[in-house]
Every structure is written in structure tokens, then in C-alpha cells.
Amino acid sequence: MHSALRRFAALFVLATPIALSGATSGAASMRATLLRQARTLTTSPLPTARVEDERAESAVVLVVLDGVRWQEVFGGVDRTLARRHGVSPSSWPNPADLMPNLHRLVDAEGLAIGAPGHGAEITASGPQFISMPGYIEIFAGRPDLGCFRNDCVPAPMRTIADEVRDSGDTRDVALVTSWPNIARAASTEPGFVLTAGRKLVDREDVLRADESTASMLDQGAHAPSFPGWGDYRPDAFTGRLALRRLAVSRPRFLFVGLGDADEYAHRNDYAGYLKAVHASDTFLGDLTTLLRSMGARGRHTTVLVTADHGRARNFIDHGPQFPESGRVWLVAAGADVADRGLVAASRHTLSDVAPTIRALLGIGSGSANVDSGERASSPIPEIVAER
Ligand SMILES: [Zn+2]
Numbered sequence: 001m002h003s004a005l006r007r008f009a010a011l012f013v014l015a016t017p018i019a020l021s022g023a024t025s026g027a028a029s030m031r032a033t034l035l036r037q038a039r040t041l042t043t044s045p046l047p048t049a050r051v052e053d054e055r056a057e058s059a060v061v062l063v064v065l066d067g068v069r070w071q072e073v074f075g076g077v078d079r080t081l082a083r084r085h086g087v088s089p090s091s092w093p094n095p096a097d098l099m100p101n102l103h104r105l106v107d108a109e110g111l112a113i114g115a116p117g118h119g120a121e122i123t124a125s126g127p128q129f130i131s132m133p134g135y136i137e138i139f140a141g142r143p144d145l146g147c148f149r150n151d152c153v154p155a156p157m158r159t160i161a162d163e164v165r166d167s168g169d170t171r172d173v174a175l176v177t178s179w180p181n182i183a184r185a186a187s188t189e190p191g192f193v194l195t196a197g198r199k200l201v202d203r204e205d206v207l208r209a210d211e212s213t214a215s216m217l218d219q220g221a222h223a224p225s226f227p228g229w230g231d232y233r234p235d236a237f238t239g240r241l242a243l244r245r246l247a248v249s250r251p252r253f254l255f256v257g258l259g260d261a262d263e264y265a266h267r268n269d270y271a272g273y274l275k276a277v278h279a280s281d282t283f284l285g286d287l288t289t290l291l292r293s294m295g296a297r298g299r300h301t302t303v304l305v306t307a308d309h310g311r312a313r314n315f316i317d318h319g320p321q322f323p324e325s326g327r328v329w330l331v332a333a334g335a336d337v338a339d340r341g342l343v344a345a346s347r348h349t350l351s352d353v354a355p356t357i358r359a360l361l362g363i364g365s366g367s368a369n370v371d372s373g374e375r376a377s378s379p380i381p382e383i384v385a386e387r
Contacts, residue, residue: 058336059301060357061246061254061287064138065280066131066179067262067318068307070329072098072277074115074342078270081315085270098278101285102305102331110303110333111340113382119344123326124309125351129318131262134308134350135185141354141377150181154188160354161186164253167363170203171249176242177257180231186255193249195241196257197231198223210248216241227263227272235260235276239283243290250297252361258283268316291334302334302360302383306353332383336360343382351377359384 071078076095077087092098106112114122124134125143132150137143139159146155165173165187173192175183180197183190194202198221201207208214220237228234235258242256258280264272284305291298307329312322319325328350358364359379 057297057300058361059250059252059254059297060360061256061291061301061303062138062353062357063256063258063280063284063287063303063305064135065261065277065305065307066257066259067265067309067311068277068280069311069315070114070116070307070327072274073102073329074112077274078315081270087271087274092274092278098274099281099284101281101288105284105288105303105305105333106331107341109335109339110331110337111343111382112329112331113343113345113348113380114327114329115342118342120347121327122306122330122345122348122352123350124328125349126323126326127320129309129320129322129325131179131308132181132185135182135257137350138306138308138353139185139187142351154185156188159185159187160357161190161192161253161255163358163364164361165190165192167361168252172252173255174242174245174249174251174253175255175257176238176245177255178228178233178235178238178259179257180233182255182257193245193251195220198225198233199231206249207245210244213241213244213248216244227260227267227269227276229263232259232263235279235283239279239286243283243286246287247290250294253357256283256287265311265316270315299335302332302336304353304357305331306350308350330380332356332380337383338385340382345380345382348380349377352380355379356383 072095074095076098077089077092079089082089096103125137128148130150132152133144133147136147136154139161140157141160142157144155144157146152161173161175170192175186175192175194175196177183177196180200183194183196183200186194190202192203193206195207195217201217207217216237220233220241223234223237225232226234238256238258242254245251246254260276261273261280264276287303291301309318310325310327311318312325317325355377356379
């Protein structure tokens with residue numbers, strides 16, 4: 001059901017007892033009350049049941065595209081970079097060619113925050129503008145100012161993954177990522193299904209209970225880590241595993257971390273970066289197709305897509321010496337999100353992602369991780385206010 005209809009149904013159910021108790025005298029008001037009662041009898045059981053069912057069906061898939069720039073997301077291929085790297089700009093002449101599925105989500109089913117010329121920027125809080133602090137901020141709903149490196153040990157903070165798990169059970173959360181370090185940002189005591197990089201697995205028994213998942217895990221574990229390093233697992237394997245997990249177990253909160261684009265960018269390979277961005281978009285198309293096959297649950301799954309940081313003007317780098325690399329972007333789509341296209345939003349940071357997920361799933365409060373003096377994170381009103 002469309003969110004406006006659901007709101008109407010909820011209002012109708014709420015209004016009925018007030019109407020009954022308020023009509024105590026006079027034939028006209030009695031007749032009006034009876035009419036209202038008759039209408040209530042024919043309609044109220046259905047909306048009540050539906051409101052509860054639909055709420056129970058809501059879910060979130062959060063996809064983070066590591067280091068993918070707002071410039072390509074909203075502007076397509078950068079002509080200067082393309083010339084310098086011998087890439088034909090005509091291969092993807094506009095943003096909707098480079099990322100057709102993302103732009104379909106924005107145009108037809110949701111909205112984008114952070115587009116140039118459309119309101120304030122959305123940024124990583126920094127000041128590091130590297131991956132680990134970015135992921136910690138996304139999961140915890142606040143920055144960890146003690147994390148300066150990608151191998152830092154995050155301060156103990158409750159994350160959105162912890163909260164979703166504790167609001168139901170461990171089956172409600174799944175995390176599938178190319179870069180293994182993200183697992184440490186997600187939770188200190190996960191207990192939920194997690195496959196991060198080639199080797200790091202939690203609840204392997206649950207994952208391997210599905211034969212396809214088991215063979216995908218094995219293929220990913222033996223794949224060369226290129227374009228990454230060490231235990232990095234290329235996005236092609238991560239994407240397939242994430243879709244399989246969604247189909248098999250329907251977690252309420254699925255986190256997908258894709259990182260090939262950032263790896264190619266660090267190699268100063270603009271052609272490779274563009275191909276990785278386009279492949280990430282193909283994943284988003286497959287995700288949308290899968291959600292469409294999942295009935296009410298699929299319709300009321302909100303897809304959020306963002307990045308952990310942007311990039312320096314030189315394209316290759318990002319970090320504290322490049323403040324421009326703090327700028328990111330955010331797309332939200334699904335039946336529970338207003339269909340608004342490019343939104344002129346107020347100022348937001350990655351800290352606002354976790355409270356937004358809380359609001360979408362109807363769990364917890366927004367203040368668990370905020371110290372006095374720190375900017376309080378809050379649900380992004382452009383995404384949740386229209387519900
Ligand atoms: Zn990077």
C-alpha cells in the first residue's frame with residue numbers, strides 16, 4: 001500500500017473511538033454516530049490488520065559504494081579526467097547512462113540528497129575523510145574522533161546493526177562486504193550473519209546451510225583480491241552473496257559494502273573506476289528486481305545508497321588534507337519514501353544515516369550515542385517526514 005493510504009488507514013482507525021465517545025446526545029448526532037459505526041464495521045478490521053502487517057514488513061537495504069564521487073553520480077563521466085586517462089566520454093555521455101538503475105530509483109521511486117545546486121551538502125563528519133571513520137559514523141550515528149586510521153579499533157558504541165538485532169533477533173541483520181574492516185565498524189559483538197572480505201565470516205553455519213551461498217563463499221575466498229589488497233573480496237562475489245542472502249533469509253537490515261571503485265581510483269585508473277561504478281549500478285538493478293519479487297516486504301524495503309567519503313580534486317586520494325573529500329551523496333527509494341527526485345535538502349552528515357534507518361524501521365530512540373556538546377544526529381526529514 002502507498003504510504004499516503006497507510007497514513008489514511010491509521011488516521012481512520014485512530015479517529016473511530018473518538019467519534020463514538022464524543023456523540024452522547026441528540027438524534028442527529030446519534031444518526032451520524034451510527035453511520036460512522038456502520039462504516040467502521042465494514043472497513044476497520046481490514047485497515048487495522050493491514051497497518052500492523054505492513055509495519056512488520058518494513059526493511060532497509062543500505063548499500064555503501066566506497067569512495068564513489070558525487071561528481072560522477074550526478075554529472076556522469078568527468079571530461080577532463082576522461083581526456084587525461086584516454087577514456088572516451090561518449091561511452092557514458094550522461095549520469096543516467098553511467099548509473100541507469102540508481103537514477104531510475106531517484107526519478108521513479110525516491111529521492112537524492114547532495115546533488116550540486118540542490119540545497120546543502122551531505123558530508124562525512126571527518127576530519128579524517130578515510131574509510132574506517134566513515135563506516136563507524138554510518139553504523140554508530142556519530143563520528144569516532146579517536147579513529148585516525150583504517151586499522152583503528154572503534155570506540156565501544158552501539159551501532160544500528162546492534163539495535164536492529166536487539167529489537168528482534170540475530171536473523172534480522174546481515175552484513176556482506178568486500179572490504180573486511182567494515183565488520184569491525186558494524187558491531188563489536190555481531191552474532192548475526194556476516195561475510196566481510198575473502199575470509200572473515202560470522203555464523204558460517206547459517207550461511208553454509210544454503211548450498212549456493214556455500215559455493216559463493218568458497219569462490220570468493222579463492223578469488224584474487226584485485227583490485228583490492230590482502231583479504232579484500234572483489235565486488236562481483238560480494239554482490240552475488242548479498243542478493244542470495246536477501247532472497248534466502250529476508251533480513252530487516254541488510255548492509256552491502258562495495259569497494260572496487262575506490263580501489264581503482266587509488267590505482268589512478270579512471271577507466272577501471274568507471275567500470276566499477278557501472279558494475280555497482282548493475283548490482284542495484286539486480287537488487288531492485290529481487291525486491292520486486294518479494295511482495296509487500298519488497299515494496300516496503302527502503303533502499304539507501306551512499307558513500308563513506310568523496311575524493312580529492314586529484315581524484316586518486318582522499319583524507320584529512322583534502323577537505324573536499326568529505327562531500328558525499330545519498331539516495332533513498334522504495335514505497336515508504338516520498339517520490340521527490342533531486343531534493344534541495346538541509347545540511348546532513350553520515351551520522352544521520354543510522355537515525356534514519358531507526359525511523360524507517362520504527363525502532364529505538366535517536367539519542368543513544370550522542371555526548372553533550374556533540375551535534376545530535378537525527379533522522380533525515382526529507383526521507384522520513386512523508387511517511
Ligand atoms: Zn580509499
